[in-house]
Amino acid sequence: MKLRHLVRKELIEIVRQKELLFLLFVSPIIQIVILGYVVSSDIRNVPVGIVNLSRGQTAARVIERVRRSPLFSVRRESERSEDYAHYLKKGEVKAVLVFRDALDRKRNVLKYPEVQVLMDGIDSNTAMIAAGYFNGIIRDTILADMEKSGRGLPVAGRPVFRFNPQLRSINTMGPGIVAFLLTIITMFITSASMVREKEQQTLDTLLMSPLNSLEIYLGKALPAALIGLVDMAIGLVVVVLWFGIPFRGSLFHLLLAALVYLAAILSYALLISVLSASTQQSMFFAWFSLILFLLMSGFFTPVSNIPQPLSFLAAINPMRYLVQIIREIFLKGNGIAYFWKDLLALGAIAVTLVSISLLNFKRFISR
Amino acid sequence: MVRLEHISKQFGAIRAVDDVTLDIPGGAITILAGADGAGKSTLFKMLVGLAKKDAGAILLDGTDINGDYSRVTAVCGYMPERFSLYSDLSVEENMDFFAAVQQVPAPRRRELKERLLQRTGMAPFRRRRAGALSGGMKQKLALSSILLSSPRLIILDEPTTGVDPLSRIEFFAIIEDLKKEGRTIVMSTPYLDEAEKGDHIVFIRNGRVMRQDSLAGLRASFPARLFRILPAGNIFEVMRQVAADPDLAGRAHPRGRYIRCLQTGAGDPGERIPHLEMVEEQPTLEDMYIYYERQA
Numbered sequence: 001m002k003l004r005h006l007v008r009k010e011l012i013e014i015v016r017q018k019e020l021l022f023l024l025f026v027s028p029i030i031q032i033v034i035l036g037y038v039v040s041s042d043i044r045n046v047p048v049g050i051v052n053l054s055r056g057q058t059a060a061r062v063i064e065r066v067r068r069s070p071l072f073s074v075r076r077e078s079e080r081s082e083d084y085a086h087y088l089k090k091g092e093v094k095a096v097l098v099f100r101d102a103l104d105r106k107r108n109v110l111k112y113p114e115v116q117v118l119m120d121g122i123d124s125n126t127a128m129i130a131a132g133y134f135n136g137i138i139r140d141t142i143l144a145d146m147e148k149s150g151r152g153l154p155v156a157g158r159p160v161f162r163f164n165p166q167l168r169s170i171n172t173m174g175p176g177i178v179a180f181l182l183t184i185i186t187m188f189i190t191s192a193s194m195v196r197e198k199e200q201q202t203l204d205t206l207l208m209s210p211l212n213s214l215e216i217y218l219g220k221a222l223p224a225a226l227i228g229l230v231d232m233a234i235g236l237v238v239v240v241l242w243f244g245i246p247f248r249g250s251l252f253h254l255l256l257a258a259l260v261y262l263a264a265i266l267s268y269a270l271l272i273s274v275l276s277a278s279t280q281q282s283m284f285f286a287w288f289s290l291i292l293f294l295l296m297s298g299f300f301t302p303v304s305n306i307p308q309p310l311s312f313l314a315a316i317n318p319m320r321y322l323v324q325i326i327r328e329i330f331l332k333g334n335g336i337a338y339f340w341k342d343l344l345a346l347g348a349i350a351v352t353l354v355s356i357s358l359l360n361f362k363r364f365i366s367r
Numbered sequence: 368m369v370r371l372e373h374i375s376k377q378f379g380a381i382r383a384v385d386d387v388t389l390d391i392p393g394g395a396i397t398i399l400a401g402a403d404g405a406g407k408s409t410l411f412k413m414l415v416g417l418a419k420k421d422a423g424a425i426l427l428d429g430t431d432i433n434g435d436y437s438r439v440t441a442v443c444g445y446m447p448e449r450f451s452l453y454s455d456l457s458v459e460e461n462m463d464f465f466a467a468v469q470q471v472p473a474p475r476r477r478e479l480k481e482r483l484l485q486r487t488g489m490a491p492f493r494r495r496r497a498g499a500l501s502g503g504m505k506q507k508l509a510l511s512s513i514l515l516s517s518p519r520l521i522i523l524d525e526p527t528t529g530v531d532p533l534s535r536i537e538f539f540a541i542i543e544d545l546k547k548e549g550r551t552i553v554m555s556t557p558y559l560d561e562a563e564k565g566d567h568i569v570f571i572r573n574g575r576v577m578r579q580d581s582l583a584g585l586r587a588s589f590p591a592r593l594f595r596i597l598p599a600g601n602i603f604e605v606m607r608q609v610a611a612d613p614d615l616a617g618r619a620h621p622r623g624r625y626i627r628c629l630q631t632g633a634g635d636p637g638e639r640i641p642h643l644e645m646v647e648e649q650p651t652l653e654d655m656y657i658y659y660e661r662q663a
Contacts, residue, residue: 005468009460
């Protein structure tokens, strides 16, 4: 088998570069740990300012609850109304709560104080979530008062969160990171591979050899696939053991999805490699593609957020299906019956990409 | 063994190879000599099928290959202009890889590899990474690698460019050995002194063959005589006179204490250049190349 020698050569070339080895097998661990801790949409310690113009007990109780919540950290307190705008403008706080007494003129008694929640909208996501929590705290205070006086709400919804009861964002990110690792490693190794032969001028050696284009194609793809799978396994172990995210599905299903995905992503990377004139170009292409794949994969933000006219971009994004399938397998423990449509779509993308890429590859080889 | 007939190749507006017809006789060393960009590399690439020719025919052992380049690649070893082996692989790994993809059976591969490592003096460096070899050693490794498939036809594109003089001598010794084994060698070089080692010499300029023959044949048909003249008086003074003389301008050049002068037709340069001594010399390939280049 001539192919075996080519694969062996590719692997030796990779192993000989110590820096590359580090990047391939150590950096994934660093990436996961960093992504796991840093890239989190959970909110904690949001800096808050409080302007309390109310004399009543109710406001004091609400403020006490805010102070005790781990979500917020009260940085500024004041009793002067002109302070609130100043806090936000200076950026010392992301939210300002203003309490003001309201008088029931008819009965001449104090009502619940008016509360104004001012948010810094630049970080829109945090602002939305934090605003929701403020409302929760205020509502809880009112409910507690109502229960004390023997009244209750006629109906109350009680949400139960399945598959991720604590709503930890790492549980959503972790499986995505596994998909991300599989992509970044294979994409970069492969998109540089043919360009490297061009730059080293070793391409002629390959072209003059009795190896046919399919053998050269596979000889380039297989080593990258192998390394990608090893990295995925490393990622899996770290995500499960370090972050304690449960893996509820079947490893076989994960492997199956990964292999179909690899066919798609490797053929795409080889296409880049054939079309690029230099390693620099291929790296740029790879980065550009990777960012697009990542942003539209549902890794950070839900795919359903993408506006209709652009949703086709997500539909042809192979990473989107992998992220989806991996989450199904990982957190829900779902079998193929639940994600066969995604797998089929991924398969269709893979077949299309392999065809385009192989065609270009053949044309490139027989110039 | 190989004959190229009316081969042409155009890159945009540039005619890289222009109606080239040339013979590569079997069991001999053919050397293509010409300046950079003369079309030597393109010619080789078309011969092995790495570049498409626009027109012309390639005959191998008397028959047209008709686009079936595997006939050529099956019998030839081609060494491209730049070192084209894997710099991250060791000497031995490079050779193994090359032999493996050429499907050389393992026992024969081992035996040949040992012999080549010994012959080229590379044996002590077998585990060294190819990227860490000197220029001369790289070329020897490249040559060894293509020899593993025991090619009948060996095509070397500027194998000695950028190689130190000692390594060049060694390199030619190996090539002479290969010739003795009955193999056909065709190589290109920009160095004309090197071209004298060829049995068949081809001068190429701007994609066209200016002249092709054996060294003796080239000398016999050379239409000019070469004189070495020791000028009487200051050589700079004399050269100034020569430059002003329309018959001599461009033909006479100072070299050391002497003036070398090419003389075509009748007449004696000694009559026009005041001299102490004048000796007729055998023209070198360089003299001939420059002469033909000026004529063209």
